Amino acid sequence: MLARLLKKPFVRAYATNNQLFLSKDVSKDIPTHELFQKLGFTKQPSSGLVHWLPLGLRILRNVENIIHTEMRRVDAEEVALSSLSAAALWKTTGRWDNRELFKLQDAKGADYCLAPTCEEEITDIVKAHVGSYKDLPLIMYQVARKYRDEKRPRAGLLRGREFLMKDAYSFDVSETHALVTYDKVYGAYKAIFRTLKIPFAIAEADTGDIGGSLSHEWHYVHHSGEDSLFTCSSCGSTSNIEKTLALPEVDSVPVDTAEVRYFLNESKDTLVALYYPVGRTLVPLFLKEEIPDLNTKSTLTDEETLAKFMEGEEIIGKSIIRVMDARLHDRTILPDFPVPFQRGSFTTLTGLPLVEAREGEVCYKCEEGRLERQKAIEVGHTFFLGTRYSAPLNATFTNEFGKPELMSMGCYGIGVSRIIAAIAEVTRDMEGFVWPATIAPFQVTIIEGPGKNYQQTVAMMDGVAQSLKEGGITVNRDFRPLERFGLGKKIRDSNLIGVPLVVIAGKALPRLEIEVRGKRWEQKETYLWQELRARKQEAWQWEVSEVKGREKHIVHVDGFVEVVQALLKDM
Template sequence: MLFRRFLFTPSKITNDILQLPTHELLQQLGYVKQASSGVLHWLPLGLKTLRNIEGIIRRRMDESGAHEVSLSSLSQRSLWETTGRWSNTELFKLKDAKKKDYCLVPTCEEEITWLMNSYLTSYKDLPIIAYQITRKYRDELRPRGGLLRGREFLMKDAYSFHLNSEDAVSTFERVNATYDKIFTDIGVPFVSAVADSGDIGGDLSKEYHFIHESGEDTLFRCNSCEAVSNIEKCGSYPVESKEYLGDVSVKYALNEENDTLVCLYYPASRHLNWNLALEAVDNDLEPQTRYMTNEEVLAKFTENYDPMFNGIIRVMDVRLNSRSNFPDFPLKSYLKNNFAQLNDYSIVDVEEGEICAQCEEGELESAKSIEVGHTFYLGKKYSKALNATFRQQDNSDVVMEMGCYGIGVSRLIGAIAQVTRDPKGLRWPSSVSPYKVSVCASDKSVDQLNKVKALLDYKPYTDFDAKTSIGAKIQQSHALGIPIAIVVGPKSWPNVEIEVRGNFRSKNWETSYEKLHSQLGWEYNQESGKHFVLHENANDVVNILLKDL
């Protein structure tokens, strides 16, 4: 018995469907179905696409020597309290029948560190990378964009463990090289950018993005040295320094010893960049003071304030000058000898058109983007908190160094759909498309359709409503994003028509066409972009074209 195959896809594609936002289009075309805000069910076409992306990631991760695991989605409270992350407001928290607290994991630094600490006992066991492709959970206050920001999502998360920082940084670079291969295999143009580590923590961080005007992130690229950074890590200089004459804002902070007040002065019209401020003072800022008000910082500083011993550092943004309108200094009692001033530092968020701080030559250009991957060198943030140690050759115990590396697998589907779609619908790269080819035939060409299907290396999509016309079938194939449609009709037989829906990444097929078109009976109409070939050679032409799609 054959079950109805086209249950989840519309029998007719309308302009109203094609004009929908991407997350609604994916639902209408039968890839996913939204159950509630931020929660989606995966349908057959969506699952095929998901598994193709998983396959690309798994192949490259296995090649790198990583070990695949699968951790529980439930994580006990005690681990998260140990690392200080139980108070995170985006954790889904629950209790079991014995009133024990758990969370649904949004990421697995705690659990993987606990797990690997059970097995990594000697320096001989390191380095090692473990990864998984599993569902994660985040209690998003405002889920949006369908697959781009949901409450449940599929993620590839990998974690590495190391003898020392040199080995950890080396693996960080090696995993980034693996990520370059993964995103190249996927076939959508991408950029990697120096990034802020955020709440995950660590000293090095890199993001992977698709450039698109709908993206929530902003990247900056230098038109000279071509360095790419996100706004949190991008340094810039004004075209003309010390030209700002307006009001000046100040952010007070403390050094890590809490014995020095750091005064960060910057134009009131700009936004302070904490990462750049950290660089200006050699990373010697108490992290908590970032989120404290100026009044709270001053109160903490003056608790044990002694003008003879406590220092004050003023950091001046490069845009300021002596004629800028500075606020009054709040302390009445201080020694001028304890004052230090750092000039010519840029400590505000970049603006387009400013000068790149890296090469000090090129201008910075901005672009909206969608983040799809992130890598981190963590240092000892989690291993130290969870006492993850190994024994060295001299029998002393040392805390492991760590890295973590994520790719939003389900997010990738939403992002690829968003950046590649056009007025005809989706437009998948052949590497991730649920089907590489469809066969569209009239109801009078069933025998010919079966002959073509039997010749193809790939199982084609043929799940069309039998009542629809051949034109409607072609339209549906194009809307679903299938890279190639083979059109079979009685008038052209024994030839078939091949319509290319995918986006060519290269034009190597043109060389093959010049060499083989006579042998294969292959004709190409440059005006329509359609290919015509003897049906027995259709598989050869399809394979040639797919290599470029």
């Protein structure tokens, strides 16, 4: 018996955490990352680092398996790259100076980083192996530990210095083909997120540091999230705050006073003055479509920008563009224009969105809907990269005419440890974790309750547990002595670690009781178990009731495995 007990990570975790179980609703006040540690899912040896313990690792492996299944379905090849990456490649792509890169030197003074992503390394590998257009398309992926020299590591798994990530990279002969591949991986992501059951949001996103021109973020909407998403009430488009273009609220009072910021185009012969409402956050990037060569990354002050523009004797050949935010009107007071100019020597653009959107403003895309703002936790990101990496690394293939051409790329990440933290955050309640059945550390807890013959019950449940396992269901047996750990406490403990179903064998034998802890995230007319019950209610003496807000099934052992399978399918 003792050996059996020790084999159970579940029971061991409890043995060291008894103080947690004094009160039924103790978990409600504990931050999620602490709950992970208190329940023995993880241990954090220091800020930003995480050890995965048996209970947590079960969830991690389940998430990984879902990812592997869907990535294989789109013919992605798995690789495992070294965590150490030499500086040279990073310098070639201009990413070595990133302050969050975890850098280190070997004894000879050579520079390395602990890889946060692998665009450089994978492109270098593919470049060496791909010769002809016939070798493409190619998707490569891995699930691996990644690193980031996070200056302010956040609670637990959400923002660590070491984290687990699925990163995938695609290589194609052209942009058109690369976008087809992008859609394919996008589809795989949808399948992954659907298997995880929790409602998710896909947001159009800015391409940021990784570069490229098409990108989506994958989010769980939750008030604790650090990201903001805007969704249009009319066209339904969702985008993150860096990408949301908005027009002023209907009937809003036009703004009377404006601020201005000055920018130059790349060739420094056009001065762009951006006028926007006082106190709002300017996003010059929004002008990328109107003025494609606008240098939005400039760190110059306005004085420096103006001085640069005025360099040289002649202002002839230079132009000025004034851009008015849509929230201004023709009587808005503008700051004085500090550069001498001839009337007619400048262009004015009006009615454009220049500042960060606010809740209630009008969607720029359809010009009809109202924008709603929600907080969200980002857990995945997909990028179309084009030649952002293949160009500097000269990753070419030979096209059908024998000429070299740059490969067109995409990259696709899912934060594996982060998604677990996010799901925990979104789903936990007063009683603890509530894992989706597809990733729960166990899907069913079996408890032998008080009954006529305990030994007989255990023997019978050995058989039941075996059938469950054969049916692909993970089972946790709670063998702690009933005299010390009462039935109620055992049920609470199972609920606390988030096992979707608790089975109690005892008084009702040969019928078994099933208490439902898991949630049904999708609203359906009829759930699978209801369809099954319509056919089998009598044969399996199947009763359903609700006790203190909790769904309870009593079913004959003959139909038990099928009932459990049906219940889990919708959780």
